[in-house]
Amino acid sequence: MQFDYIIIGAGSAGNVLATRLTEDPNTSVLLLEAGGPDYRFDFRTQMPAALAFPLQGKRYNWAYETEPEPFMNNRRMECGRGKGLGGSSLINGMCYIRGNALDLDNWAQEPGLENWSYLDCLPYYRKAETRDVGENDYHGGDGPVSVTTSKPGVNPLFEAMIEAGVQAGYPRTDDLNGYQQEGFGPMDRTVTPQGRRASTARRLSRSGQIAP
Incomplete structure (x- = not known):
């Protein structure tokens, strides 16, 4: 069997790339992944409150370790990376924070990166979500x-944290991915309206564009 493209790794980038390529019905893609699919929608990967569980074993986690750190008594630090369809979007903290607008505008000042300004990227941010x-x-x-997005009144500790930030002199913002990115405010998360993790594999598989 022959394929137009072979993609190694069905992680956050691999799934998206495969899906975009196969929007052309005449294009064939082989997507290879060392880990397995989450056929049963394991609660350890699907329930946001269980986000620490996938990191405790090696079913969904490569469980990499850093080189020994001489300034930490030569200890190795854990560096979890996702293993399975969805890659690290299967085990991460589900925080959805875009790059800062000023960083993108600074990139756009470099030769060859003129189209990487915030306003150039914004339509693609909007298209993706x-x-x-x-x-x-x-x-x-x-x-x-x-x-x-976190809703007001759901957790009193959340409201108290924002108020503490304001009292410390930081600005309040209603949208960390909107006009004012700096400050204390509700955080966007890659979670479905039904309260499940929105990994790239789960969302794209349901669209029928990727078959495990």
């Missing part, structure tokens, strides 16, 4: 990535 509170000038409403 479906935000549960609806689309606006900074967020999309019809993309493959499910994004949910």
Whole structure:
């Protein structure tokens, strides 16, 4: 059997690349992954509150270790990386934080990177996501990535943390991925409206574009 493209690793990037390539029905892609699929939607990977569990074994985690650190008594530090369809989006903390607008604008000052300004990238940020509170000038409403935002009143500790930041002199913001990225405010997460982890494999497999 022959393929137009062979992609090694069905992680966050591999799944997206394979899906985009196969939007052309005449293009064939072989997507190779050393880990397995999450056929049963294991609670350890699907329930956001269980995010620490996949890191404790090697079913979903390569469990890499750093080189010995001489300034830490030669200890090796754990460096978890996802093993399975979805890669590290299967085991990460589900934080959805975009690159800072000023960083992108600074990149755009470099030769050859003129099209990497924040305003150039914003349409693609919007295209990629479906935000549960609806689309606006900074967020999309019809993309493959499910994004949910913390709601007021859900957790009193959350409100107290934001208020503590304001009292310490930091600005309050309603959208860490919107007009004002700096400050204390509700964090966007890659979680479905039903409360499950939105890994790249889960979302793209359901679309019918990737078959495990």
